[in-house]
Amino acid sequence: MPTAIRVEGLSKTFDTAAVLHDLSLDVRAGELIGLLGPSGSGKTTLLRIIAGLDFPDRGRILFGGDDATGLPVQKRAVGFVFQHYALFKHMTVADNIAYGLNARARSERPPQAEIRRRVGNLLDLIRLSGFADRYPSQLSGGQRQRIALARALAVEPRVLLLDEPFGALDAQVRKDLRRWLREIHDRTGQTTIFVTHDQDEALELSDRVAVLDKGRLEQVGTPDEVQDTPVSATVLRFLGDSIEVEAIAEGGRVLVAGHPTPVAAPSGLIGPVTLHVRPWQLQFVEPAQAHLSGTVRSSYRSQGRQRIEVDRGAEKPLVVEDTDGERYEAGRPVGLRINGGYVFA
Amino acid sequence: MSETLVPASFAAADRAAAPPASVVTEGGSVRWLLTGVAILFLALFLVLPLVTVFAQAFAKGFDAYLAAFREPDAWSAIRLTLTVAAIAVPFNLVFGVAASWAIAKFEFVGKSLLITLIDLPFSVSPVVSGLIYVLLFGSQGLFGVFLAEHGIQILFALPGIVLATIFVTFPFVARELIPLMQEQGTAEEEAALTLGASGFHTFLTVTLPNIRWGLLYSVLLCNARAMGEFGAVSVVSGHIRGLTNTIPLHVEILYNEYNFVAAFAVATVLAGLALVTLVIKSVLEWRYADELASGRAH
Amino acid sequence: MVETLRPRRRFRQPSVIPGFGLTFGYALTCLGLVVLLPLAALVARASGLGLSGILEVASDPRVASALKVSFGVSLVAALVASVFGFLVAWVLTRYRFPGRRLVDAVVDLPFALPTAVAGIALASLYAPNGLVGEQLEKIGIKAAYTPVGIFIAMVFIGLPFAVRTVQPLIAEIDKEIEEASATLGATRWRTLTRVVLPPLIPAVLTGFALAFARGVGEYGSIIFIAGNLPYVSEIAPLLIVIKLSEFDYGGAAAIATIMLAISFLTLLLINLIQAWSRRRFGYV
Numbered sequence: 001m002p003t004a005i006r007v008e009g010l011s012k013t014f015d016t017a018a019v020l021h022d023l024s025l026d027v028r029a030g031e032l033i034g035l036l037g038p039s040g041s042g043k044t045t046l047l048r049i050i051a052g053l054d055f056p057d058r059g060r061i062l063f064g065g066d067d068a069t070g071l072p073v074q075k076r077a078v079g080f081v082f083q084h085y086a087l088f089k090h091m092t093v094a095d096n097i098a099y100g101l102n103a104r105a106r107s108e109r110p111p112q113a114e115i116r117r118r119v120g121n122l123l124d125l126i127r128l129s130g131f132a133d134r135y136p137s138q139l140s141g142g143q144r145q146r147i148a149l150a151r152a153l154a155v156e157p158r159v160l161l162l163d164e165p166f167g168a169l170d171a172q173v174r175k176d177l178r179r180w181l182r183e184i185h186d187r188t189g190q191t192t193i194f195v196t197h198d199q200d201e202a203l204e205l206s207d208r209v210a211v212l213d214k215g216r217l218e219q220v221g222t223p224d225e226v227q228d229t230p231v232s233a234t235v236l237r238f239l240g241d242s243i244e245v246e247a248i249a250e251g252g253r254v255l256v257a258g259h260p261t262p263v264a265a266p267s268g269l270i271g272p273v274t275l276h277v278r279p280w281q282l283q284f285v286e287p288a289q290a291h292l293s294g295t296v297r298s299s300y301r302s303q304g305r306q307r308i309e310v311d312r313g314a315e316k317p318l319v320v321e322d323t324d325g326e327r328y329e330a331g332r333p334v335g336l337r338i339n340g341g342y343v344f345a
Numbered sequence: 346m347s348e349t350l351v352p353a354s355f356a357a358a359d360r361a362a363a364p365p366a367s368v369v370t371e372g373g374s375v376r377w378l379l380t381g382v383a384i385l386f387l388a389l390f391l392v393l394p395l396v397t398v399f400a401q402a403f404a405k406g407f408d409a410y411l412a413a414f415r416e417p418d419a420w421s422a423i424r425l426t427l428t429v430a431a432i433a434v435p436f437n438l439v440f441g442v443a444a445s446w447a448i449a450k451f452e453f454v455g456k457s458l459l460i461t462l463i464d465l466p467f468s469v470s471p472v473v474s475g476l477i478y479v480l481l482f483g484s485q486g487l488f489g490v491f492l493a494e495h496g497i498q499i500l501f502a503l504p505g506i507v508l509a510t511i512f513v514t515f516p517f518v519a520r521e522l523i524p525l526m527q528e529q530g531t532a533e534e535e536a537a538l539t540l541g542a543s544g545f546h547t548f549l550t551v552t553l554p555n556i557r558w559g560l561l562y563s564v565l566l567c568n569a570r571a572m573g574e575f576g577a578v579s580v581v582s583g584h585i586r587g588l589t590n591t592i593p594l595h596v597e598i599l600y601n602e603y604n605f606v607a608a609f610a611v612a613t614v615l616a617g618l619a620l621v622t623l624v625i626k627s628v629l630e631w632r633y634a635d636e637l638a639s640g641r642a643h
Numbered sequence: 644m645v646e647t648l649r650p651r652r653r654f655r656q657p658s659v660i661p662g663f664g665l666t667f668g669y670a671l672t673c674l675g676l677v678v679l680l681p682l683a684a685l686v687a688r689a690s691g692l693g694l695s696g697i698l699e700v701a702s703d704p705r706v707a708s709a710l711k712v713s714f715g716v717s718l719v720a721a722l723v724a725s726v727f728g729f730l731v732a733w734v735l736t737r738y739r740f741p742g743r744r745l746v747d748a749v750v751d752l753p754f755a756l757p758t759a760v761a762g763i764a765l766a767s768l769y770a771p772n773g774l775v776g777e778q779l780e781k782i783g784i785k786a787a788y789t790p791v792g793i794f795i796a797m798v799f800i801g802l803p804f805a806v807r808t809v810q811p812l813i814a815e816i817d818k819e820i821e822e823a824s825a826t827l828g829a830t831r832w833r834t835l836t837r838v839v840l841p842p843l844i845p846a847v848l849t850g851f852a853l854a855f856a857r858g859v860g861e862y863g864s865i866i867f868i869a870g871n872l873p874y875v876s877e878i879a880p881l882l883i884v885i886k887l888s889e890f891d892y893g894g895a896a897a898i899a900t901i902m903l904a905i906s907f908l909t910l911l912l913i914n915l916i917q918a919w920s921r922r923r924f925g926y927v
Contacts, residue, residue: 053368053822073368073825080826086819090841090923099837100827135923148823155827369821371831376738383734384746386727389775390799391752394764397774401767436673444670451663452656459671465678468906470860471758472880473899476887477681480688485892487684511677519670534660544661566754573757575863580884593759593863600763600867609767612760619755626755627748 002064004029004191005050005159010059012045012215019045020056020215027159032185032192034202037212038238043195044163046212050193051161052076063158079152083164085144087136093147094119094132100155122150125184142173149181153190162194166201178205199239203227211235233344236276243282243318245292245338247275254343256291263341273343279307279321281340284328290335294318296328310334398616401609413599413610421587422595423614428503429578429591430571433510437567441518442560446548448519449526450534460523466515474512475580478505501583506591509577514567521563522556524638529555558633562626569622573615685903688896700897705873706882710901713879716790717858720797721805725851727798728805729843735806736813750807753800758863765796766867788870793878796865801854808850812843845920849913856909859902 005027012020019042027033035043048054050061052073060069068076088096097119101110110118123129126146136144145165152160165181166174182205185192196202202209203223211218211226211234219231230236248255249265254275263275287293294312301307308328310318320336328334370376403410413419444463448456466474480486482499492499499505533555537547553560575593582589590598592615599608630637655663689697700706735747753761769776769786779786786792816839824834862880869876879898886895 051826053826073822074828074830076826077828078826080823082819082823084817084819086817086823088820088824088838099824099829103824103827103829103833103837137923151823151827368825369818369834370737379730380734380738380740383727383731387731387746387749390795390802391749393775394761394768394799395752395756397764397768398760401764440670440673443666444674447663447667447670450660451658451667453663453667454654459674462674462678463670465682468856468860468910469682470862470880470899470902470906472862472883473685473860473902476883476895476899477685479887480684480892480896481681483892485890487687508677512681515677531658531660538659538661548662569755569757573760575757575759575762576861576880579862580887593757596759596763600766605767608763612763615757615760619752619757619760622755623748623751626751627744631744 002029003027004064005193006060006062006065007046007050008060008062010046010049010056010061012042012049012054012056014045018215020049023059023212023215023217025210025217025220027191027193028208029191030189031207032182032194032205034206034209035193035195035212036199036202036209036238037197039197040214041212042215043197043212047161047163047193047195050159051078051080053080077155077158079155079157079160081145081148081152081160081162081165083167085136085141085148085168087144087148087151089136092133092135093123093128093139096136096147097122097151097154099151118154122154125153125187126150140173141169142177145169145177146180149184153188158191160190160192162192164195164197167196174201181205203239211238213238230342231344233274233276233342236342236344240278241319242276242278243316245275245277245341247273247343249273249343254341256338259289259291261291261338261341263338263343265343266345269343269345275338275341275343277338277341279319281338282318282320283337283339284320284322284324284326285335285337287333287335289337291338292318292336294334294336296330296332296334298330299328310336395616395620398609398612401605402613404609405606409606410610410613413607416607418587418590419595419607419611422590422592422611425503425506425589426572426591429507429510430568432507433514433571434564434568436511437514437518438560438564440515441522441563444519445522445526446552448523449529450531463519464516466512467520471513471574471576472580475509475577478508478512478581500581501585501589503589505581506578506589509581510571510574513574513577514571517567517570518560518563521559521566521638525556525559525636526552528638555636558629558636559638562629562637565622565625565629569619572618685896685899688892689900692893692897696893697897697900700894701901705877706879706894706898708874709877709879709882710898712790712793712875712877713859713902714905716793717797717801717855717861720794720858721801721851721855723794724798724801724805724854725847728802728850728854729809729847731802732806732810732813736810750803753803758800758861759867761799761864762796762867765792765799765864769795769868787868788872789876792868792870793865793876796868797854797858797861800861800864801858804853804857805847805850808853809843809846812846816842845916848916852909852913852916856906859906 003026007023007025007027010020010023011018023042023046025046035046037043045054049056052068052071056069060067062068063076088099091099094116098115101115101118119132120129123132126149128143128146128150131139131143131147136147139147149162149165166177169177178201184190194205206223208220208222209226210220213234218235219226226235227239230239236242245256247261249269249271252265252267254261254263254265254273256275261275265273292312294310294317297309297311297317299306299308306322306325308320308322310320312318318336322328371379448459479500481488482492482505483489484493499508533551534547537551538544542550573593574591575597578591579594579597582591582594584590584594584598586598592611596608596612596615599611692700701710731750735743735750766787767773769779769792771777771780771785771787773787776786784791786795820838821834824838825831829837860880862878862884865878866881869878869881871877871881879902883895883898886892886898
């Protein structure tokens with residue numbers, strides 16, 4: 001797939017705080033890519049720089065090979081969807097969607113009949129056909145966000161940029177809109193970049209995920225890649241619960257408390273390391289075969305699965321996700337085996 | 346997405362231009378032009394008249410300025426103005442606190458009508474504000490005959506001036522306190538009551554500290570208007586020199602007698618009051634913005 | 644027996660907060676004595692004249708001309724104050740420049756400066772031998788003792804109303820709205836005229852109406868600069884004062900009634916604008 005947008009060595013400083021450090025990223029034509037990171041990671045700033053709403057101190061933005069770094073926002077042909085919709089309250093839904101087409105110079109503006117037809121098509125696409133003459137104040141949050149998307153799509157942008165598009169919505173509406181956005185993307189093949197701090201949202205929706213932290217790009221890859229082979233502890237921690245265990249790397253393997261684990265050590269790594277383990281990579285076993293031991297502190301159900309907190313003396317309690325269905329009462333001594341995990345150089 | 350959807354203008358764009366600091370503002374030169382026009386307009390229409398007051402007052406030197414205050418009439422005008430303000434401001438203060446307590450802390454039928462009626466004096470011309478008291482207490486007024494028979498003097502005397510002043514400054518305190526107290530709700534008062542405080546004690550120790558800056562703010566504006574009121578007072582005062590002339594009326598008389606230096610000299614007292622009011626008002630707005638009612642148009 | 648629970652209409656919702664009777668009663672008494680009773684005296688006097696009596700006073704050429712001057716000049720002055728008021732409000736909220744707070748404080752000067760003081764200052768500035776009047780004279784404009792002088796005084800007192808009604812709304816404009824417009828390809832001019840300005844129109848109209856109503860009733864800052872020539876630069880409030888000094892209470896009441904009627908219509912208009920705006924856009 002050709003590269004639609006290339007970000008090269010982008011740096012940006014606000015006042016004195018650096019928000020982007022020498023960041024580079026290629027976005028392929030037609031893909032849906034999620035920029036994932038905690039707040040303050042610079043993901044929204046990156047999106048705004050691509051849109052032309054903010055300006056980098058260093059680096060370039062290329063649209064299909066053309067340098068667009070100095071191009072004013074009006075000429076970038078991007079469709080930007082804001083977290084709080086930013087609909088024009090004094091305009092009807094139809095006027096909102098038609099706004100970008102009407103804003104074109106007379107020579108490039110489609111005739112009014114054509115504009116009306118396109119607005120009608122977009123309203124069908126977002127399933128709000130009967131709403132053309134309503135005002136934004138008469139719509140729900142989810143409906144407003146769909147109008148905002150239609151308004152951005154109306155100008156036939158070369159890239160669609162969404163800034164925390166579902167951040168202001170209820171959990172249920174958010175899930176529905178997520179699925180619906182994926183459908184729209186599959187139907188239109190529109191190159192799309194969206195920003196989120198919600199891992200589930202990024203992993204469920206994206207073709208590829210770009211994980212940002214402190215203004216640096218940590219990893220880019222498919223949802224499977226970033227989950228199965230995180231390249232850093234930061235990515236691993238950000239993508240879900242994990243525990244950290246002191247371990248030794250020796251002869252290509254990782255040992256915990258003298259017992260070997262199935263985890264392979266990166267080549268050349270020898271000596272004390274930190275082993276990162278997901279809750280489902282721990283298993284209850286007889287104390288004799290265990291890598292770790294402790295006593296059960298409490299157990300609870302989370303999203304249908306049993307989770308057991310295990311006390312290990314002075315350290316933070318471990319969380320184990322158990323699948324064997326056995327009941328674990330508080331105070332019971334248990335042993336744990338490590339079936340997998342990650343070690344970073 | 347295919348390349349064909351890119352507008353033709355895109356490739357040929359003027360990318361040489363340096364990017365602006367923000368996309369949501371006007372260009373630098375437009376910004377400076379608009380700022381310049383706005384400041385020039387304010388300087389010409391608002392600041393210049395204020396400067397004129399002081400320039401004219403000192404036009405013939407400091408001695409001529411001071412001479413205006415050696416006149417006993419000037420002092421009696423100052424005394425009268427202080428007396429009027431000393432009655433009208435506390436009256437409106439008590440009224441304003443009582444009215445906003447009733448309106449902000451309770452729900453009752455006809456509340457918005459009551460607020461409209463309290464605001465009424467703001468939309469009445471000052472001259473009409475004086476006129477209505479003449480129609481009540483004047484020789485041909487509703488109570489004129491009764492007052493004359495009993496030898497009670499209201500018009501062309503202190504009571505009339507005080508009444509007219511109270512009328513024109515009536516809404517000041519209430520209008521500031523009502524939105525402020527509505528914003529603050531009743532939770533703190535309810536908490537105090539559950540802890541066993543009496544109603545009055547609750548007001549003194551809970552409500553009053555919450556509204557103190559708003560109260561000061563409104564009293565300040567009320568006082569400035571009370572001391573400077575001209576139209577309404579002019580109608581009810583009778584312009585008796587040394588007796589029923591307030592400072593603004595004294596200024597008018599001096600000006601009409603072509604005694605410009607004296608007129609502007611006395612006017613500097615009021616202009617100074619206005620400046621002090623503006624300074625304190627601005628300080629309150631900067632420092633205690635959260636403790637004042639929001640969205641003021643007055 | 645089951646008693647049906649029916650919401651009883653009551654004057655006041657129950658509350659644990661004490662003091663309603665005392666404060667409500669006191670406030671109502673003050674309002675009645677200070678505001679309503681005197682205004683009732685005016686209404687009584689006016690209804691004594693009847694509509695025909697009021698119209699007869701209004702049709703007197705001198706009265707008609709004074710009303711025309713007051714309303715006509717105030718309309719123009721409110722218009723000018725609204726335009727420049729908007730500009731000032733925009734500059735004060737959107738731009739950062741040294742001394743901005745001082746300039747912001749200056750806007751309230753007409754609220755704080757007693758009208759008589761403003762009046763004599765304006766009169767001396769715009770008199771034929773005054774600082775500004777002399778310059779205006781050179782380009783053929785006579786300001787003092789003409790409707791131009793009245794206009795200047797009315798702009799002076801109306802300006803803060805125009806600024807302070809739109810200023811908070813400009814401050815509240817969501818920057819994202821303007822960014823959205825820009826990403827959709829709109830020029831800055833188009834963004835301002837199609838996206839930023841339309842929602843501000845109700846506030847601008849409200850400020851205009853307030854400045855207009857204030858201008859019509861204004862007395863102190865006008866009479867010194869106006870020169871008060873009958874049929875030329877005599878304003879309606881001054882005519883009330885003249886009628887009173889002639890002990891023509893009826894005539895004074897008639898003019899006052901006309902002025903009050905128009906200001907109430909203006910206030911009604913403001914309320915209608917705001918109600919419409921709230922219904923249509925969900926904000927004032």
